[in-house]
Structure formats: C-alpha cells, structure tokens
Amino acid sequence: GQNIDQPTEMTATEGAIVQINCTYQTSGFNGLFWYQQHAGEAPTFLSYNVLDGLEEKGRFSSFLSRSKGYSYLLLKELQMKDSASYLCAVRNNAGNMLTFGGGTRLMVKP
Amino acid sequence: EPEVTQTPSHQVTQMGQEVILRCVPISNHLYFYWYRQILGQKVEFLVSFYNNEISEKSEIFDDQFSVERPDGSNFTLKIRSTKLEDSAMYFCASSEQASGGDTQYFGPGTRLTVL
Numbered sequence: 645g646q647n648i649d650q651p652t653e654m655t656a657t658e659g660a661i662v663q664i665n666c667t668y669q670t671s672g673f674n675g676l677f678w679y680q681q682h683a684g685e686a687p688t689f690l691s692y693n694v695l696d697g698l699e700e701k702g703r704f705s706s707f708l709s710r711s712k713g714y715s716y717l718l719l720k721e722l723q724m725k726d727s728a729s730y731l732c733a734v735r736n737n738a739g740n741m742l743t744f745g746g747g748t749r750l751m752v753k754p
Numbered sequence: 755e756p757e758v759t760q761t762p763s764h765q766v767t768q769m770g771q772e773v774i775l776r777c778v779p780i781s782n783h784l785y786f787y788w789y790r791q792i793l794g795q796k797v798e799f800l801v802s803f804y805n806n807e808i809s810e811k812s813e814i815f816d817d818q819f820s821v822e823r824p825d826g827s828n829f830t831l832k833i834r835s836t837k838l839e840d841s842a843m844y845f846c847a848s849s850e851q852a853s854g855g856d857t858q859y860f861g862p863g864t865r866l867t868v869l
Contacts, residue, residue: 677857686845686860687797731797739810740785740849742858744797 646670648745650732655751656722664717664730664748672737678706678717679731681747687731690717719750727752756780758861760846766867767836775831775864777846786829787847787858788821790814797845803829836868 647669656662668676675694679687693699693708693715705718717730729747736743759778767773779786788800801811803821820832829848833840843865847858 679860686862689857689859692857733797740787740802740858741799741810741812742789742797743799746796 646734646736646743648732648734648743650730650745650748652746653749653751655753656719658722658724658752658754660722661718661720662722662750664719664732664750666715666717666732666745668713668715668732668734668745670713670734670736670743673710673734674737675735676706676708676715677733677735677742678704678715679733679744681729681731683729690730722752724752724754726750756782758846758848758859760844760861760864762864763862764865764867766869769838769868770835773833773836773866775833775844775846775866777829777831777861778827779829779846779848780859781827783848783850783859785809785849785858786821786823787849788831789845789847789860790842791845791863792839792842800831833866836866838868841866841868 650666677692678690680690681687691706698707703720708715729749731747732745733742761776786803789797791797799812801815802809818834822830843863845863846861849856849858
C-alpha cells in the first residue's frame with residue numbers, strides 16, 4: 645500500500661522561507677513530485693526527484709532521501725501568490741499512477 | 755504553452771444518470787489519466803490509458819466507469835449511473851511518457867455535482 649503524510653496547514657510571512665515536509669511509505673518508488681494547487685484549480689507541476697539530493701528551480705527547491713522516505717519542498721522569498729496547497733505525490737514502480745498526499749495548505753501573510 | 759483542456763467546467767446531473775466528461779490532452783502526449791478530488795480531500799487516481807487501452811486502474815474505477823479515445827484528440831470518462839458520492843472535481847492529465855521524470859500535466863477540471 646501507499647501512505648503519504650504532510651502537514652495539513654502552515655503559515656509563513658511574506659519574504660520568508662518555508663519548508664513543507666512529506667514522508668511516504670510505499671510498496672515501490674519511482675519518483676516523487678510536488679504540485680501546487682490553488683483553491684478550485686488544477687494541480688500544477690513544481691518539481692520532481694528520483695535520486696537523493698536537492699533539486700533547485702528558482703525560488704523553489706525539493707529534497708529527497710529515499711532511505712528515510714522523506715522529501716521536502718523549500719519555498720524562498722515567499723510572495724502572497726504562493727498561498728496555495730502543496731501536494732506531494734509518489735509514483736510507484738509498477739506503473740505511472742501518482743499517489744497524492746492530502747496536501748499542505750500554506751497561508752502567506754504580509 | 756500547450757495545455758490540457760476539459761469540458762464542461764461544471765456538470766450537474768441527477769442520480770442514476772449517465773455523464774461523459776471530456777478532455778483534450780496535450781497534442782504530442784501519449785499517456786492519459788483521470789483523477790478525482792472530492793471536496794476537501796486528496797487527489798485520487800482513477801485510471802491511466804495508453805495505446806487505446808487501460809494500462810492501470812484503481813479500486814475506485816469500477817464497472818460504472820469507462821474511458822475512451824473516440825478520435826485523435828479527445829479522451830473521455832463516462833460514468834454510467836451516477837451516485838451521490840461521485841460528486842467531485844475530475845481532473846484529466848497527460849504525459850509524454852510514463853516513466854522517468856516525465857510530468858503529468860493536469861487540466862482545469864470538471865466539477866461534477868450529483869443530486
């Protein structure tokens with residue numbers, strides 16, 4: 645089975661840095677994705693990790709430790725528009741299905 | 755930038771009725787997916803489709819559901835006899851490949867309300 649855990653909500657201040665954690669226990673592993681989802685909208689792709697380490701993409705970075713079943717998404721220089729839900733999703737070995745966590749709702753305050 | 759599109763954006767139907775949700779994947783993509791998200795809950799995988807057949811499906815995707823690629827551009831999800839618990843946002847997604855870092859791009863969704 646697949647189990648993916650993320651905090652339900654986080655609050656941060658504009659201009660600050662926030663780290664959103666994700667832990668997973670899955671029957672297989674073939675990559676971890678982070679998506680951003682604004683309320684009522686579709687998930688949009690942010691980052692992908694399949695090997696251990698840090699992937700950096702502008703203000704967003706994502707880290708993976710396969711041995712620990714752990715990932716985090718780091719958002720720097722927070723902007724008000726970053727207020728959204730951030731979804732951690734794991735692809736298993738068997739195919740291309742993504743299993744999503746419940747999402748972390750981030751609120752950025754002035 | 756190419757996008758996945760979905761129609762309609764909202765669909766209201768009576769319990770027991772059939773609905774067809776439509777999607778146009780990104781044109782050079784070969785793999786297509788349906789996910790659903792019940793209000794306030796997580797995104798859940800329904801089915802993936804490649805080369806005109808289902809490649810993977812979840813427990814949610816029972817006999818009431820079917821998918822089809824009726825032509826070279828559309829990808830549809832049919833629910834034969836809708837139930838109240840089918841009310842959700844349904845997202846279509848597509849990807850160029852199924853493995854590696856290939857990203858699934860999501861459409862804007864169809865909000866289905868079953869009364």
